[in-house]
Amino acid sequence: MHTVCGPVFHCYACPLALFGCPIGVIAQFSALHLFPYFAVGLLVAFGVMIGSLVCGWMCPFGLLQDVAAKVPAPRFKVPRWMGHFRYVVLIGTVLAVPYFFGEGHPLFICRICPAGGLEKALPDVVSAAVAAIFFTIRPWCRILCPLGAIFGFFNRFSLFTLDLKEHQCTQCGRCRTLCSYGVQPDKTPNADNCLRCLECTRCGPGALKPATLLDETTELSDQKSDVNAS
Incomplete structure (x- = not known):
């Protein structure tokens, strides 16, 4: 089933994963200079129907951050303008870097993805992700998530509103x-x-x-x- 992507952000390298990651699929197809029709079609379909409701209610990595937010800790506010970095990550690490430099580049999305780091136990990525999610509410979703950037784009046009x-x-x-x-x-x-x-x-x-x-x-x-x- 890992060859079929789902609409949520997770790492398909995890043994418990049932579906492939749509962002990983798009990035790998970009490295191959191919268009991922199924992955893009899936994201557009969910975006048109419910927009970022996927982020709020379906994403397992978002749930993990919500659980971490229950732990008492000082919280740092994130300026709203930092949400635009999600589009930088989408264009840069998901599309441009794979297309021009391939999967071996250190900025290839799957190499710096915190969901993959947590699920595959990569120490550096895990340390940074854990530090962030305990002191800021959903930092990945709000600042860096390329999938959230896609779904957020559809918020103004989705059937759900x-x-x-x-x-x-x-x-x-x-x-x-x-x-x-x-x-x-x-x-x-x-x-x-x-x-x-x-x-x-x-x-x-x-x-x-x-x-x-x-x-x-x-x-x-x-x-x-x-x-x-x-």
């Missing part, structure tokens, strides 16, 4: 307090750096709710009908 009812929002700011990732849900609920953990929907007034684009289309149709009826 976070619906902000501005007329119900009291501007209390609690949604920002609930968000551990520096997103401003009351301004940009479907931002590309949102991991869709859905914690912000617990803000209270009911202004933020999970929805689909079909729900929004139905609501707009109902509003037009009400206007025409009046």
Whole structure:
């Protein structure tokens, strides 16, 4: 089954892995100068359907970081702009480095991947990853994950969406307090750096709710009908 990739970030070198890593597949195909139709098609399909909901609810490496965040420790805040580094990692270590230098380059994504380091017990990578995840909430997901960059790109267009009812929002700011990732849900609920953990929907007034684009289309149709009826 390792020849078929799944939609989540993990290392297929792990004996317990059921599927291949989509990022690893894309990087290896880039090194071979081939286009990974299945891997790209899979990621686009999941991105269009649910965006980074994959990151918040399906990713095993994200779960590992969430467990580490439960350990009492001082936390360092990550500036929102650092989330753009995910696209640098995607373009650089997943696409450009393999394409021009092959799999043997030290910056090839599989050589510096913390998921692979943890699952294959690489001491240097493990030490850096452990140090980061205990002192920052989901540092890999927020700053460096190339898969998160792909899914985050689809957040504004995916069928699954976070619906902000501005007329119900009291501007209390609690949604920002609930968000551990520096997103401003009351301004940009479907931002590309949102991991869709859905914690912000617990803000209270009911202004933020999970929805689909079909729900929004139905609501707009109902509003037009009400206007025409009046």
